[in-house]
Amino acid sequence: MAAGPNTRASDGDRDKVASVLREHYAQxxxxxxxxxxRLEQLYTSRTYGELATLTSDLPDVDLQGLSNASSRLSERGGRPGGHQASHRALKSVWAVWAVASGINWMVWFIVGATDGFDFPYPWPLWVMGPWGVMLLLTTVVTGLGRDRNP
Known part of the structure; x- marks a missing residue:
């Protein structure tokens, strides 16, 4: 029996439509x-008709070819631009902080070494401290530093 637009959709049906949306987003x-x-609407949709409206303006996608990719995406924790992109951006910001801190400490060391190893006040702490605290708070509050896999 063919499913009509008023037939209730399953979680598996919603996952397939989510895979289609991910592919269109990636493209x-x-x-x-x-x-x-559309993802918000997807997970509140109850029927096939509601699911069909989410992709009605998009070309068809072969779900057979997407099944492995979508399962890998869900295993890694979500949609392609959400958590993973935020996690990458946060790692990049931490890397910039580390490089800037390292350069400041190197300048501090060179100044101290060229002055007969009479090192000045550790001023790089004032550069890296507040910046690092703000990054740490951002990481903890947003939860982006946590691994979502158990």
Whole structure:
């Protein structure tokens, strides 16, 4: 028996549509805002008709080829632009902080070494301290530093 638009959809059906939306987002057919909006609608949809409206303006996607990719995405923790992109951005900011701190400490060391190893006040702490505290708070509050896999 064919499922009509008023037939209730399962979680598996919603996951398939989420895979289609992820693929269209990855291909640039959806903006981040559109993708997020459609995902919100997706997980509140109850029927096949509601699911069909989410992809009605998008070309068909072969779900057989996406099944492995979508399962890997869900294992790693979500949609392609959400948590993973934020996690990468946070790692980049921490890397910039580490490089800037290292350069400041190197300058401090060179100044002290060229002055007969009479090292000045450790001023790099004032550069790296407040910046590091803000990064740490951002990491802890947003939870982006935690691994989502058990």
């Amino acid at each position: 640039g057919r959806l903006t981040v805002e559109e993708f997020d909006e």
